[in-house]
Amino acid sequence: MELVPQFRADDDVATIASALLEQGLVVVHRGVEFADALTADGAFDQILDTTKASGGGGSFLPSNTKRTTALVTRMPEQISDLVLDALTLALCDATIKKNCDSYQIHGGPGALVIGPGAEAQLLHTEDRGLVRYIRRAFQTETGQRPDLILACMTAISEFTPENGGTHVVPGSHRWDLRREAQPHEVVAAAMPRGSQLFWLGTTLHAAGPNLTTDVWRKGIVTTYSVGWVRRETEHLNEIPSELANELDPRLRFMLGFGTHGALGGYDPRHRKVPRAMTKMSKL
Numbered sequence: 001m002e003l004v005p006q007f008r009a010d011d012d013v014a015t016i017a018s019a020l021l022e023q024g025l026v027v028v029h030r031g032v033e034f035a036d037a038l039t040a041d042g043a044f045d046q047i048l049d050t051t052k053a054s055g056g057g058g059s060f061l062p063s064n065t066k067r068t069t070a071l072v073t074r075m076p077e078q079i080s081d082l083v084l085d086a087l088t089l090a091l092c093d094a095t096i097k098k099n100c101d102s103y104q105i106h107g108g109p110g111a112l113v114i115g116p117g118a119e120a121q122l123l124h125t126e127d128r129g130l131v132r133y134i135r136r137a138f139q140t141e142t143g144q145r146p147d148l149i150l151a152c153m154t155a156i157s158e159f160t161p162e163n164g165g166t167h168v169v170p171g172s173h174r175w176d177l178r179r180e181a182q183p184h185e186v187v188a189a190a191m192p193r194g195s196q197l198f199w200l201g202t203t204l205h206a207a208g209p210n211l212t213t214d215v216w217r218k219g220i221v222t223t224y225s226v227g228w229v230r231r232e233t234e235h236l237n238e239i240p241s242e243l244a245n246e247l248d249p250r251l252r253f254m255l256g257f258g259t260h261g262a263l264g265g266y267d268p269r270h271r272k273v274p275r276a277m278t279k280m281s282k283l
């Protein structure tokens with residue numbers, strides 16, 4: 001098995017899922033058409049053109065990074081297809097569904113674009129925002145953490161070790177949080193436009209350095225989480241009710257317009273809210 005297991009979209013989903021659970025990450029090659037469908041109308045590039053680069057100076061993001069989360073609002077049709085993609089949902093089913101009734105969109109979908117000169121980001125895990133509270137509330141240590149998050153990076157441009165291709169640490173998803181990766185354990189996940197990198201919420205990863213002088217590494221990142229944790233991106237604040245009403249009901253539900261068991265209810269007599277779903281099973 002390669003360090004970063006590689007698959008094609010028509011490979012057996014169960015095989016892809018078992019490599020994801022075993023190594024903590026996989027790359028799935030989907031062909032350039034997959035990215036073309038997301039960018040053909042020019043909306044994505046327009047969003048990038050109007051987004052200022054930021055980061056650096058000791059912040060979480062590397063310098064010269066363009067990042068924006070509000071893609072559902074700005075390119076809803078393409079994002080709906082991306083987020084509800086059957087293979088992606090099958091991988092959510094195989095990883096985080098066992099720990100919830102239904103999963104949700106945790107962070108993004110957002111553009112994550114690394115510009116020339118950006119330095120390497122510090123390795124981190126996607127569950128870092130949750131695990132500190134789990135540890136505090138349950139007074140447990142973090143040797144083995146449950147699968148609560150699945151992340152997906154779609155390559156809108158080619159990802160290479162030179163232009164900021166995501167750094168990943170295969171196998172780190174089962175490490176204790178205190179273990180630091182050694183340089184020889186870190187791999188740059190190279191992939192062509194249209195491919196997708198999936199990693200578990202417990203897998204160490206980071207944006208790689210962009211050593212080029214003129215290449216922008218462009219990606220769209222979406223994270224999914226079990227439906228009972230607080231989302232990293234609060235879509236209810238970001239998405240206007242009129243747009244929410246037009247969205248695919250499954251997408252609307254996964255953005256938080258619905259409940260998870262007894263969680264997330266409200267009294268609909270007092271405010272006109274988007275057509276919220278009470279149960280995913282009704283969709």
Ligand SMILES: O=C(O)CCC(=O)C(=O)O
Nearest residue numbers: 112165166205206207208
């Ligand atoms: O841009 C990347 O490749 C990964 C970035 C990342 O993990 C983050 O900003 O949280």
